[in-house]
Amino acid sequence: MKHITAFLACLTATICITTAHAASIATAPALSPLERLAASELQRYLYLRTGSLPTISMGASQGDFMVLRSDRLLQIPAELRPAARGIHSEQFIIRTLTTAGRRSWWIIGGSDIGTLYGVYRFAEKLGVRFYLHGDVIPDDRLKQIPNVSETGKPVFDTRGIQPFHDFSEGPDWWSTDDYLSYITQLAKMRMNFIGLHCYPEGMAEPAVWIGLPEDVGANGRVKFSYPSTWANTAHPGVWWNVPMNSSDFTAGAGQIFDDDIHGSDAQKGMFPLPSTPEQNNRLFNNTAELFHTAFDYARSLGVKSCIGTETPITIPALVKQRIVAKGQDPADPLVVQDVYKGIFSRIAAAYPVDYYWLWTPERWTWEGNSAVDTQATIGDVQSALDALKSLGNPFKLATSGWVLGPVQDRLALGRVLPKDSPMSCINRNVGHSPVEPSFGELTGRPKWAIPWMENDPVLTAPQPWVGRMLYDAADAARLGCTGLLGIHWRTKVLSMNVSALAGAAWNQDWNSDEYRALQKVSEPKDGPVTGQVVTYGNPIDGTDEDDVYQSVRYNLTGYRLTVPNGRYTVRLMFSELAYDTPGRRVFGVSLQGKPVIDRLDIFEKVGKNKALDYTYPDVVVTNRQLRLDFAYIVEFPCINGIVISGKSSTGEAYTRKINCGGPALRDYEGDLKVIESPAERRGLPVRDFYLDDARANFGRIVAEPIAAILSEIDGLNMPAPVALCPGGLVPNGQPWDTEKLRYGFVDKLEALRPRITSPGDRERFDYWLNTYRYARCLGEVGCRRAELDALAEQLKAEADAAKRTQTAQTMLTLRIDLSRLWERTIGYQLAAVDTPGEMGTIDNLERHNRGGMKFLSQYDDVISAALGSELPEEVALSTRFTGGPRIIVPTVRTQAGQGEVVRLKVFILAAQPPASAMLYWRPLGKGAYHALPLKHVTRSVYMVDMPSMNTSYEYYIVAESSGGQLVWPATTPRINQTVVIW
Numbered sequence: 001m002k003h004i005t006a007f008l009a010c011l012t013a014t015i016c017i018t019t020a021h022a023a024s025i026a027t028a029p030a031l032s033p034l035e036r037l038a039a040s041e042l043q044r045y046l047y048l049r050t051g052s053l054p055t056i057s058m059g060a061s062q063g064d065f066m067v068l069r070s071d072r073l074l075q076i077p078a079e080l081r082p083a084a085r086g087i088h089s090e091q092f093i094i095r096t097l098t099t100a101g102r103r104s105w106w107i108i109g110g111s112d113i114g115t116l117y118g119v120y121r122f123a124e125k126l127g128v129r130f131y132l133h134g135d136v137i138p139d140d141r142l143k144q145i146p147n148v149s150e151t152g153k154p155v156f157d158t159r160g161i162q163p164f165h166d167f168s169e170g171p172d173w174w175s176t177d178d179y180l181s182y183i184t185q186l187a188k189m190r191m192n193f194i195g196l197h198c199y200p201e202g203m204a205e206p207a208v209w210i211g212l213p214e215d216v217g218a219n220g221r222v223k224f225s226y227p228s229t230w231a232n233t234a235h236p237g238v239w240w241n242v243p244m245n246s247s248d249f250t251a252g253a254g255q256i257f258d259d260d261i262h263g264s265d266a267q268k269g270m271f272p273l274p275s276t277p278e279q280n281n282r283l284f285n286n287t288a289e290l291f292h293t294a295f296d297y298a299r300s301l302g303v304k305s306c307i308g309t310e311t312p313i314t315i316p317a318l319v320k321q322r323i324v325a326k327g328q329d330p331a332d333p334l335v336v337q338d339v340y341k342g343i344f345s346r347i348a349a350a351y352p353v354d355y356y357w358l359w360t361p362e363r364w365t366w367e368g369n370s371a372v373d374t375q376a377t378i379g380d381v382q383s384a385l386d387a388l389k390s391l392g393n394p395f396k397l398a399t400s401g402w403v404l405g406p407v408q409d410r411l412a413l414g415r416v417l418p419k420d421s422p423m424s425c426i427n428r429n430v431g432h433s434p435v436e437p438s439f440g441e442l443t444g445r446p447k448w449a450i451p452w453m454e455n456d457p458v459l460t461a462p463q464p465w466v467g468r469m470l471y472d473a474a475d476a477a478r479l480g481c482t483g484l485l486g487i488h489w490r491t492k493v494l495s496m497n498v499s500a501l502a503g504a505a506w507n508q509d510w511n512s513d514e515y516r517a518l519q520k521v522s523e524p525k526d527g528p529v530t531g532q533v534v535t536y537g538n539p540i541d542g543t544d545e546d547d548v549y550q551s552v553r554y555n556l557t558g559y560r561l562t563v564p565n566g567r568y569t570v571r572l573m574f575s576e577l578a579y580d581t582p583g584r585r586v587f588g589v590s591l592q593g594k595p596v597i598d599r600l601d602i603f604e605k606v607g608k609n610k611a612l613d614y615t616y617p618d619v620v621v622t623n624r625q626l627r628l629d630f631a632y633i634v635e636f637p638c639i640n641g642i643v644i645s646g647k648s649s650t651g652e653a654y655t656r657k658i659n660c661g662g663p664a665l666r667d668y669e670g671d672l673k674v675i676e677s678p679a680e681r682r683g684l685p686v687r688d689f690y691l692d693d694a695r696a697n698f699g700r701i702v703a704e705p706i707a708a709i710l711s712e713i714d715g716l717n718m719p720a721p722v723a724l725c726p727g728g729l730v731p732n733g734q735p736w737d738t739e740k741l742r743y744g745f746v747d748k749l750e751a752l753r754p755r756i757t758s759p760g761d762r763e764r765f766d767y768w769l770n771t772y773r774y775a776r777c778l779g780e781v782g783c784r785r786a787e788l789d790a791l792a793e794q795l796k797a798e799a800d801a802a803k804r805t806q807t808a809q810t811m812l813t814l815r816i817d818l819s820r821l822w823e824r825t826i827g828y829q830l831a832a833v834d835t836p837g838e839m840g841t842i843d844n845l846e847r848h849n850r851g852g853m854k855f856l857s858q859y860d861d862v863i864s865a866a867l868g869s870e871l872p873e874e875v876a877l878s879t880r881f882t883g884g885p886r887i888i889v890p891t892v893r894t895q896a897g898q899g900e901v902v903r904l905k906v907f908i909l910a911a912q913p914p915a916s917a918m919l920y921w922r923p924l925g926k927g928a929y930h931a932l933p934l935k936h937v938t939r940s941v942y943m944v945d946m947p948s949m950n951t952s953y954e955y956y957i958v959a960e961s962s963g964g965q966l967v968w969p970a971t972t973p974r975i976n977q978t979v980v981i982w
Helices: 001-019 033-050 077-083 112-125 176-189 250-256 277-300 317-325 333-350 371-390 437-441 464-477 492-504 513-517 602-606 689-697 700-714 736-755 759-795 801-831 835-854 860-867
Strands: 022-028 054-058 065-069 092-097 102-109 129-131 134-136 149-151 158-163 193-197 302-310 355-360 396-401 425-427 445-451 483-488 526-527 532-535 551-554 558-562 566-574 586-591 594-600 612-621 626-632 640-649 654-657 721-725 885-886 903-909 916-923 930-933 936-937 940-946 954-960 964-968 977-981
Touching: 022 033, 033 054, 033 065, 033 102, 033 112, 033 977, 054 464, 065 112, 065 193, 077 092, 077 102, 092 112, 102 112, 112 129, 112 149, 112 176, 129 176, 129 689, 149 566, 158 176, 176 193, 193 355, 193 483, 193 566, 250 801, 250 835, 250 903, 277 302, 277 333, 302 396, 317 333, 317 916, 333 355, 333 371, 355 602, 371 396, 425 483, 464 483, 464 492, 464 689, 483 492, 492 689, 492 835, 558 654, 586 612, 594 612, 594 689, 602 612, 626 759, 689 700, 689 759, 700 736, 736 759, 759 801, 759 860, 801 860, 835 964, 885 964, 903 916, 903 954, 930 940
Parallel strands: 022 054, 022 065, 065 102, 158 193, 158 483, 193 302, 302 355, 355 396, 396 425, 425 445, 445 483
Antiparallel strands: 092 102, 092 149, 129 134, 526 558, 532 551, 558 626, 566 612, 566 640, 586 594, 586 626, 640 654, 885 903, 903 940, 916 930, 916 954, 936 940, 954 964, 954 977
């Protein structure tokens, strides 16, 4: 208690010193709720940056800061009125005026929301940075308020996010408070859209209910439904997940889960999925309540909401049975229209949305589509339109999907939809492809580009894509798109990507010479388009050219090979060298722009370490380039060799052979130097972005060197140790001594840590340092597993008993090392847990990688059998937490309603439970602090309810642990966590 008393004394002294001269904020006399919020937010951020709490005066004629709507012309100075009259709803102007030697700052919005946007932009001018996971307030106090002269005008009308369900890293695990927190941050980043996709069956999700109108009550509660689920730790699901108790997670990671089975709050008591008709209904109704709260709040902040599923509609089996029992045909267009009426009437009654979007089928991006597919989708869209019209069009219909439209005509759906219906699609190939070029031909309607802020094959690793975000935003503007959205699952680990996309939706002053130069880059002429190489020593069945098939180039998008114009036979040589089961690597192949293999699973075709060739005669080359392209389906495409033979157009015989991934052999060329496609490598300069970000997050002392490091690893330069959707580890045949050089940037970051002394800067730096330490561990795990694979093959081929025992003992030593390495890996990720996204990452690592994929334990039975004994205890993984103690608040609300009781979930992660844990709060910048004890729930999980408040407040948390005093936020006592009430 003595520590806490001293702590409070220090805090009080700090506040008294810094609040000596308060500024004033003046507003109009009668304010709308959003104008009140704008004034309160300005007060908050001025207080946080200066330590002095400004006063707010409604109706005052003059203040240091003026917050007004543009229609309040009588309060606006004459010199600003022409500019104020010219701004539209979401636009704003910020000006510094000097009158009689006194400066004042004017924030004028074209509407309530424009005014709020102006305040948030002004906060950025004060050094504040906004991200999905929360705010960053620089540690150093602002010494003076900068002069500002800016007019804010968005580049895109619709700006926002498309969080994707279906994995624990994403919104499957978001609570109501998470939605409220992230929607708040959207408005701060001046984004105005959130859209959700729902899988309808197979892995049916409760985000969209599908059924008949008579099964919907007047309040939108459903009376008949079917089993649905979101990701949870008890559900086997797909993607090699297995059920696992969170208490069995490695390195104490289970301490941050409040039960052995974890999942959405809406599904509590119904894990792994509902088991009764009543529970089926309850999950859909709970989800509707969640969306009602979230989307109603979004609407109050000018954020539009959208939800939908795929077309043609998939009617769940139980609903089909119900339709058949009525004597109707589920395939009848009128019945389909009735089902859409059920979906739409339920949404209209249950929660507010602005759009319902129909997604083009996922398989269209990989397999293409037939004319029959196209007509089925067009008919389905028409049924949806008719249903919506019959209900009075309570919201608009939109389209999205993995492609904009059918392969024969990407614009086909536009001829069915009303002109006010937006059309959108995600970038193809999990973001490896650029913004859909057909947007440029689509006119007369809203059109939304959706770049990938992360991709799901690399879901468990960091993915810095700032340069790509800027490039895709510029591309979307060039193609005339009216919307820019980003698809994602996680939040904090994507903070820079999200920030870059949000900024590019408002300002593209950088969109000039660099972008135009990249647009003019010609297609590369000779070599592989991206990819890595590896060589295995395993014998290859079905060939006498083992040495060609033993080397492989993988994770590539294609080859461009210079050959004389002519007609050739092309032989493509494949062998699966890494995987022992089907479904682990699946990809498509195109030759000269035409698909030749829709879906290739090498193991499924021939097994492991066997040659598989495809030969294509009469391949015509007219531009001196043979083009080979790969489409990612599951994990990384690969190829072992290419043989081109035939005659040139002048009649001369021509042969060219490439040993893909390996050196020159006999008449085979060695693999060529990587040439990167503009589409794959696309990215604009990022140094300025990272420098600005580093100054706010880590302080000016280290901003330059950190920016240099982060700029260097942006995009394809960042190693990807995971690649098997969603975020599965892959064996890497490169020796770790070689591969670890790619992670040299981690050592450079570690060397900078002693130079960071300010607590907030260091805490933010440690998040990224631990994130990249974790990525480096993942890279080593992949290399060590490849060593184990090679030893297993050696053991299989070894006949001598003594040598078999020696090999098995070597495997056991490596296996024990893998266990210790996995503990370090989880430990680093646990040190970076700050949001539900990182909790989901741990779930993925444990239930998918360690559990279903058996990435560590695949050879345990083999080793045990070869040694003739059980494996020793050292192989087992520890579940004990041994890391550094810390306080984690995974969901941070920064706004709340009047009288709302905000419940905080707090993790106090330490080797031993804390002796005490208290929250201290007070009205923003005023008076004494009040203490609230945190209630221990279970493990390292605590709860505390903030009192019902009608005024903005600040708070901090203190825990006494065996390792000393822990505080949250790290900047306490100078900068506390704040909540604005409106």
